[in-house]
Structure formats: structure tokens, C-alpha cells
Amino acid sequence: MNARPLICFLALCGTAAASEPPPLEHNPFSRPPSQVRTDDGRVETVLRPATELVVTATMVSSAERLAHIDGRVLREGDDIYGYRLLRIHEDRAIFERNGETETVLVKPEQDENDERDTRR
Numbered sequence: 001m002n003a004r005p006l007i008c009f010l011a012l013c014g015t016a017a018a019s020e021p022p023p024l025e026h027n028p029f030s031r032p033p034s035q036v037r038t039d040d041g042r043v044e045t046v047l048r049p050a051t052e053l054v055v056t057a058t059m060v061s062s063a064e065r066l067a068h069i070d071g072r073v074l075r076e077g078d079d080i081y082g083y084r085l086l087r088i089h090e091d092r093a094i095f096e097r098n099g100e101t102e103t104v105l106v107k108p109e110q111d112e113n114d115e116r117d118t119r120r
Contacts (some may be wrong), residue, residue, distance in 0.1 A: 055093045
């Protein structure tokens with residue numbers, strides 16, 4: 001049996017396995033940011049704050065704006081985890097921290113007893 005082809009094959013496989021793959025330019029598992037249109041018509045990128053704030057409900061009336069965030073009811077101007085709640089809309093809340101604004105969309109809580117199929 002000729003060992004030369006086997007040695008060449010192993011040598012090629014060894015160099016291929018030893019070389020480093022190129023670095024990724026982005027996280028393939030991160031979700032792309034979505035965009036929403038603001039009241040004045042601008043398009044704003046929606047980012048998820050590092051603290052993973054969860055806005056489960058908002059109430060907007062002519063008299064008051066409230067948001068249910070991480071189990072607390074907050075008003076515009078209130079602070080939570082270092083973020084200032086700037087503005088409350090029906091479908092989102094806008095926060096500010098370190099001069100940057102971040103928008104979080106409302107994500108309703110799932111009732112554990114709710115038997116409806118939400119996978120549709």
C-alpha cells in the first residue's frame with residue numbers, strides 16, 4: 001500500500017484545521033434593530049437597553065401617561081436602573097441614559113393560565 005497519498009491527505013487536513021477562521025464582523029445571534037415612526041414623523045431605531053427593561057403596558061391620556069416597567073408603574077421623568085423615562089407612547093417607552101435615547105416596545109405579559117396557542 002502506498003502511504004504517500006495518505007500522508008498528503010493528512011498534511012492538508014492538518015493545515016486546514018490549524019488555520020484560524022476569520023473573525024466575525026457582527027454577532028450572528030443578535031436581532032437586528034427595528035424602527036418606529038415618531039409622532040413628528042421621524043424614523044427612530046429601537047434598541048434594547050442593556051438592563052433588559054420590560055415595558056408590559058402603557059396608559060396614555062390627556063391628563064397622564066403611565067408605563068408598567070419591570071413590575072413598577074412609572075411616569076414620564078421617573079428613573080429606573082439609571083435610565084430616565086422621557087416619553088410614554090401607546091406602543092413604546094423612550095428612555096435616556098448618558099445622553100443617548102433608547103426606545104423599548106411594549107411586550108404584554110403572558111398569563112401562565114392562558115391556554116391559547118401563541119405560536120402562530
